[in-house]
Amino acid sequence: MNEHNMPVLGVDLGGTKILAAAVDPTGRVIARIKRKTRAERGPEAVITRLIETCRRVIRKAGLTWDEIGGVGLGAPGPLDPTHGIIYNTPNMPGWNQVPLGPRLAEALGVPVYLENDVNLGTLGEHALGAGRGTQDMVGIFVGTGVGGGVILDGKLRSGVRSAAGEIGHMVVLAEGPVCGCGKRGCLESVASRTAIVRDIRSGIAAGRESIIPQMTGGDPERLTSGVLARAWRQRDPLVREVMGRAQFYLGVGVASIVNLLDPEMIVFGGGVVEALGDEFLAQIRIVARQYFIQQRDADRVRIVTASLGDQAGVLGAAVLVWQRSHR
Amino acid sequence: MNEHNMPVLGVDLGGTKILAAAVDPTGRVIARIKRKTRAERGPEAVITRLIETCRRVIRKAGLTWDEIGGVGLGAPGPLDPTHGIIYNTPNMPGWNQVPLGPRLAEALGVPVYLENDVNLGTLGEHALGAGRGTQDMVGIFVGTGVGGGVILDGKLRSGVRSAAGEIGHMVVLAEGPVCGCGKRGCLESVASRTAIVRDIRSGIAAGRESIIPQMTGGDPERLTSGVLARAWRQRDPLVREVMGRAQFYLGVGVASIVNLLDPEMIVFGGGVVEALGDEFLAQIRIVARQYFIQQRDADRVRIVTASLGDQAGVLGAAVLVWQRSHR
Numbered sequence: 001m002n003e004h005n006m007p008v009l010g011v012d013l014g015g016t017k018i019l020a021a022a023v024d025p026t027g028r029v030i031a032r033i034k035r036k037t038r039a040e041r042g043p044e045a046v047i048t049r050l051i052e053t054c055r056r057v058i059r060k061a062g063l064t065w066d067e068i069g070g071v072g073l074g075a076p077g078p079l080d081p082t083h084g085i086i087y088n089t090p091n092m093p094g095w096n097q098v099p100l101g102p103r104l105a106e107a108l109g110v111p112v113y114l115e116n117d118v119n120l121g122t123l124g125e126h127a128l129g130a131g132r133g134t135q136d137m138v139g140i141f142v143g144t145g146v147g148g149g150v151i152l153d154g155k156l157r158s159g160v161r162s163a164a165g166e167i168g169h170m171v172v173l174a175e176g177p178v179c180g181c182g183k184r185g186c187l188e189s190v191a192s193r194t195a196i197v198r199d200i201r202s203g204i205a206a207g208r209e210s211i212i213p214q215m216t217g218g219d220p221e222r223l224t225s226g227v228l229a230r231a232w233r234q235r236d237p238l239v240r241e242v243m244g245r246a247q248f249y250l251g252v253g254v255a256s257i258v259n260l261l262d263p264e265m266i267v268f269g270g271g272v273v274e275a276l277g278d279e280f281l282a283q284i285r286i287v288a289r290q291y292f293i294q295q296r297d298a299d300r301v302r303i304v305t306a307s308l309g310d311q312a313g314v315l316g317a318a319v320l321v322w323q324r325s326h327r
Numbered sequence: 328m329n330e331h332n333m334p335v336l337g338v339d340l341g342g343t344k345i346l347a348a349a350v351d352p353t354g355r356v357i358a359r360i361k362r363k364t365r366a367e368r369g370p371e372a373v374i375t376r377l378i379e380t381c382r383r384v385i386r387k388a389g390l391t392w393d394e395i396g397g398v399g400l401g402a403p404g405p406l407d408p409t410h411g412i413i414y415n416t417p418n419m420p421g422w423n424q425v426p427l428g429p430r431l432a433e434a435l436g437v438p439v440y441l442e443n444d445v446n447l448g449t450l451g452e453h454a455l456g457a458g459r460g461t462q463d464m465v466g467i468f469v470g471t472g473v474g475g476g477v478i479l480d481g482k483l484r485s486g487v488r489s490a491a492g493e494i495g496h497m498v499v500l501a502e503g504p505v506c507g508c509g510k511r512g513c514l515e516s517v518a519s520r521t522a523i524v525r526d527i528r529s530g531i532a533a534g535r536e537s538i539i540p541q542m543t544g545g546d547p548e549r550l551t552s553g554v555l556a557r558a559w560r561q562r563d564p565l566v567r568e569v570m571g572r573a574q575f576y577l578g579v580g581v582a583s584i585v586n587l588l589d590p591e592m593i594v595f596g597g598g599v600v601e602a603l604g605d606e607f608l609a610q611i612r613i614v615a616r617q618y619f620i621q622q623r624d625a626d627r628v629r630i631v632t633a634s635l636g637d638q639a640g641v642l643g644a645a646v647l648v649w650q651r652s653h654r
Contacts, residue, residue, distance in 0.1 A: 078621055087623070136487065150587065152479060159589020160463065160628065163621035170583035171618060174500045174576060183618050185579075249501060252512075256497035257587065260477065262486020291498060291510050294405055294490035296414070301487065 006069035007061070009054055010317030012117060013046075013075045015039055015091025019310065020053045022061035022068075023318035027128040029311065031061035039092040046092070047100065051107045070110050070325055072317030074117035075100065081162050084114040090180075113324045115156075117313055119165050121306075122149025123156045124316030125267045129308040136263035139306070140167055141270035142250070143225070145180065146188040152261070156320075168192065172252050187253045191246040193272050197223050199242040210238035229275035244283065251287025258301050259293050269306030278305050333396035334388070336381055337644030339444060340373075340402045342366055342418025346637065347380045349388035349395075350645035354455040356638065358388035366419040373419070374427065378434045397437050397652055399644030401444035402427065408489050411441040417507075440651045442483075444640055446492050448633075449476025450483050451643030452594045456635040463590035466633070467494055468597035469577070470552070472507065473515040479588070483647075495519065499579050514580045518573040520599050524550050526569040537565035556602035571610065578614025585628050586620050596633030605632050 084101015122139030411428015449466030473495030
């Protein structure tokens, strides 16, 4: 961080909600607003809503646009960060090559920087959260999917096609379950909440005993990370078994990353990890370390929980503005 | 490369042979010597032999030690590049915390830089071979094992514990075959020559038809990369099937690396790839690209064969000297 930095806006555009925050140069959130995305209304309506949300949060923070260094914007990929274009996003119908960055910049009169949302979560944790002070850090976010980001030599790694950090699509179980991406055996296909819910439902359908049907009234929509966490703490045998498998694959995935890059830190975030906390990480750590090819100094690779919660994305978006505008 | 560089020595210490080369500042090999390691005689004998070999190659090149910028030395890991210590190497009995770098430096009177042999092969291909001109490149060497190295932003990546680049121990088939490292499902356990030979032998033992027994006289020691290549070209069905599986796993492994790092280039080398050439890569490319999570611009990630053959290691060792001595 630099004392000459200006306050900025960090915005996290998700399929269900928009989170926007005005952030001061020390990384403190001055004001924040959370709204529904209403993605079903299509891109034009969402863009209008985004512009409105940015203006509201500036007002709420008691700032004027002259005092703002820019807007950092996280969105689900695939996208082109260089030109600020969203290609399409599975959870937001109708988005196809939308120049979201330029559209917002024009409406707001400040520079707008677009980046993959999970990359920004990683950047946030690196600059202001659990990864503070590390040079090399990998973020893994376990929720509906498994996403992530890679920080090397203190910089967010983008890759030659801006496609780096797709940790959920590293293959850990070749020819395993079908993934949302259409391939098989990706980490996401065996360790996301989607995978966990799929396996719990199969278990219940096969007659396995579990408190889950009672907790959700049989409605799979109610099988949230919070419900999973409660059933896990109550030692529901089906939930423990299925989540134990997810922990095993996450451990193996961590080891693959460590054997390739040997970073200082792996930070785990996302809905599932937030709901379960460090308890969930214990088994991941054990498996990962077993699979480290270099056993020496295994504990120098720290495996920790994220510390910024749902603000990782907006804070990372703020950091993005400071980094890009100082180039 | 820098015109002010001095000639250097690159040495590749393997379990069976030592390769040493005097290399001029343009990356040209002036003289080279190849000798048996005779690892069975223990570390002291090998160190004496290494010193002797270095002196011989200097003489052969018509150089004096005053004209030499240093010695780069590649050895199988695990090792500590910072202090020049070999911890132990599976193929060389009796090596345990041997300060090989300092020992050679003392004997030869020039700086000696130690690094993992496969990392140096990657560095060689990056600076002087197939990866020339790239910023981000990953090397994968398929032989007895599967090794590799990672170049990011033009620099060999070492990692917080000097343990990066162990591509053979990324897990692609969790709970798959037992690997040499004791874990299961590492890329090496399903795609190295060791894995290929294991599966071919199992096939033959189970009564599968193959020309392999005829080609090797039933001696598994004779099942070399060259023999595999000939049987493969003759479309031996067992060899095609087993190697097709190795290609599949290598493709999946490449995709995992690309989904994580999105580099410009993957360079394939090692005995198996040298024997089979680009033919072997065709199927790896097809599988890898299928598994890229970002399909856009898939062909911007080039997947190519190494170009330096068995000299990649000594040339990489030479480059290491230039890089480290310019720090």
